Amino acid sequence: MINFERLTMKATEALRLAANDARGRGNPEVDGPHLLGALLEQEEGIVLPVLQKIGVQVDGVRARVQERIGRLAKVSGGADPTLSRELRAALEAAEKKARELGDEYVSTEHFLVGLASARGDARAILEEAGADEDTVLEALDTVRGSHRVTDQTPEDTYRALARYSRDLTDLARQGKLDPVIGR
Template identity: 35%
Template sequence: MRLDKLTTAFQQALADGQSAAVARDNPYVEPAHVLAAMLAQPDGPKSLLDRAGANTAGLKVAMDGLVAGLPQVQGGGQVSGSRDLVQVLQQAEKEAGKRGDQFVASEMFLVALADSKTDIGGVVRGHGPTRKALEAAIDAVRGGATVDSAEAEGQREALKKYTLDLTERARKGKLDPVIGRDDEIRRTIQVLQQAEKEAGKRGDQFVASEMFLVALADSKTD
């Protein structure tokens, strides 16, 4: 697999996983290193896993435990990808191809892990995210888009920071209901209209906040 065909976020997770393997004197970079690195990323796939119903806290503990139990070789120096990691990466590339992606994103690594027959695949599935649930979460997050640039993941996370996912808020019951609030909405409009009138009397071009407060006070005495 060509590393330049991975998204920047995925490349960073692999680099962080490699650094963790070197720091712990592990001879190979394992899938557990990479997934642990992804879970530690501030804008990583944790939110996607949450959407898929995963127990991300438990999954992180499990990955840390797997990494802690890996064999160590003092003075090993260079590390390489394990057979399991190579297999999962190859499967992730295939999954990306099925979706028409030009770059392999982190979520394809998660799908490959959830479908893997390796030991770590069983651990991942044991903490909730099935392939079906992950695919549904990916479809919801992508909204039909494909990964056509190395920065696609970062752009998606940046967009999420400055927009509201109304579907997700509705699913969690966090949207304020509009139906049944006709009187409240009508009164708010009346207050704004009265504030505009007060501003007009004073020759103000804009409705100042004090005019709104005056109108609001008058409405409460009606």
């Protein structure tokens, strides 16, 4: 079973959102689509850039996630949902992939790889969108670069350059730079 103390803040938040979604919908289990939906809602995370790098239509994936969640079993009562077999397998695959990549913590990108590799609804949704385990790993390597997950907030450093700088080459291509006069 996954060590929840070795999760990053965003990974913990995603699991909490997935559990809250399952509870709110009356689902007895937190399943892969719940977690995938939670990952897609994290605007500041690394999952969206990875999927966009692959060319995935994120809105289409969101719609498929909601459709699959809508078909899950519902129960009445206040019992907390448990982790489904699919989600446990995905979390274990995520932890294994984190170790293989030399990361100290399990992050949201590991969850995405785990969901893409573990048999179930989330994997089917990702594969339909063109994001199988291999393409996710390739895109992750491009987006993440040589960064490793060594603390609980690695997502803040992955895209720091994009967040705190301007791509002058891209702005020049778009004609949005003022010409330099007098040189």
